[in-house]
Amino acid sequence: MRPSVTRCISALALAAVLLPLGTACGIGSEAGLVIYSGRNEGLIKPLLDKLEKAVGTDVEVRYGASAELSAQLLEEGDKTKADLFLSQDAGALGALAKQGRLEKLPQPTLDRVAKQFRAGGGEWVGVSGRVRVLAYHPGQVTKAPDSVHDLVKPEWKDKVGYAPTNASFQAFVTGMRVLEGDDATREWLKGLKANGIKAYDDNLALLDAVDSGQVALGMINHYYWYEKVAEKGADKVTAKLHYLPGGDPGALINVAGVGVLAGSEHNAAALKAVDFLLSKEAQTYFADETKEYPLASGVTSTVPDLPPLESLKAPEIDLGKLESLQQTLTMLREVGMV
Structure with missing residues (x-):
């Protein structure tokens, strides 16, 4: 992390x-x-x-x-x-x-x-x-999507980044498995892979890539952006954050x-x-x-x-059920994302 x-x-x-x-x-x-x-x-x-x-x-x-x-x-x-x-x-x-x-x-x-x-x-x-959010480059993204499901659509081809070895990304995928089932999650991951998603070593590298415009959008935790702003100053950070609405699995x-x-x-x-x-x-x-x-x-x-934490629309999930990490890692390997 x-x-x-x-x-x-x-x-x-x-x-x-x-x-x-x-x-x-x-x-x-x-x-x-x-x-x-x-x-x-x-x-x-x-x-x-x-x-x-x-x-x-x-x-x-x-x-x-x-x-x-x-x-x-x-x-x-x-x-x-x-x-x-x-x-x-x-x-x-x-x-x-x-x-x-x-x-x-x-x-x-x-x-x-x-x-x-x-x-x-x-x-x-x-x-x-910590909240899962979408970091985006405002020069490349007019409107960030309101669901991670949209990221498999043609308009996001070769524009999205992720940190596959990051524990929070893996926990998010586990959450999607709990919420939507293994079959639906596997198909979504395959869609991301086919849509040219780009892998980064960690969330810091991913946020830097979004900030510099190397990639248009990235799935991260909220605090990386706020730490970067605290370190660099708001006027030195180009990337913006989008909090997903409606209980989307990407808003875990x-x-x-x-x-x-x-x-x-x-x-x-x-x-x-x-x-x-x-x-x-x-x-x-x-x-x-x-x-x-x-x-x-x-x-x-x-x-x-x-x-405020109470203003966020997170999916309703028992966090204790995120324990099936090994099954998530197996799925990520099967679809070629780790």
Whole structure:
């Protein structure tokens, strides 16, 4: 999602061959609170340093890709040393909840976040939100389409870009599978491929390509544009954003979230950590530093021109059902898009 940093494990390693936790990262049973984090170290470490002080115990963190860490936690089972899983997306949390590896959070904690941004069974809760949008070059696009389904039409041939290895793109495709079924999603992907969609390494590269006019339109998360504006200044960014209306699958609102591992040896500290991540301090950090939406009640974003979360028309979907990532990856490979 963001520039790479040194991690305890490679984001490209297969979960099946990851070393045991104590060996890989020097984390053992003598540690305090153990967090598996699918969020980038460069982004989240300053906040986790504050979390350590708020919780009042030592914190050890293992960084990696959310899907891989989720798979590793399933492999470790009740022998894991992890107490808390901080995930980049809801699907990885959903996979653990489905297998009974997360405990239900206290109702007062859950009630701080709207129902659509937490697990139906209460096993995890969202801590920040991001919206799928279309970035477009106004010199090449008079009117951006109101549905991702339009992107397979002839008028968009060779004009659309995407970041196929990006977890948020893959979560969006998973969401489409949940909403519209595998057959319809596969045909849409084939249509994009036939229409000359262009692949980019990540969302930053894709947004830069739209901004420079290399491609007319790209599917990204909203915060990349707002970060670019904050860095460069609004007058230095050519690309514009289009928020899709009408509950279109391309308007998915996904979340980064957190869950407590069942059988955690440091349950009380883990629950305090969850509450800290929903605190005004942490929620403001997400809003200010990453331009994501704060999800806890009572905290609103102050990012200029960011539409209020409640004004967006996202598709109605149980985010926990985004757990079928492997099926999505298989489909993307079958149609030649990864």
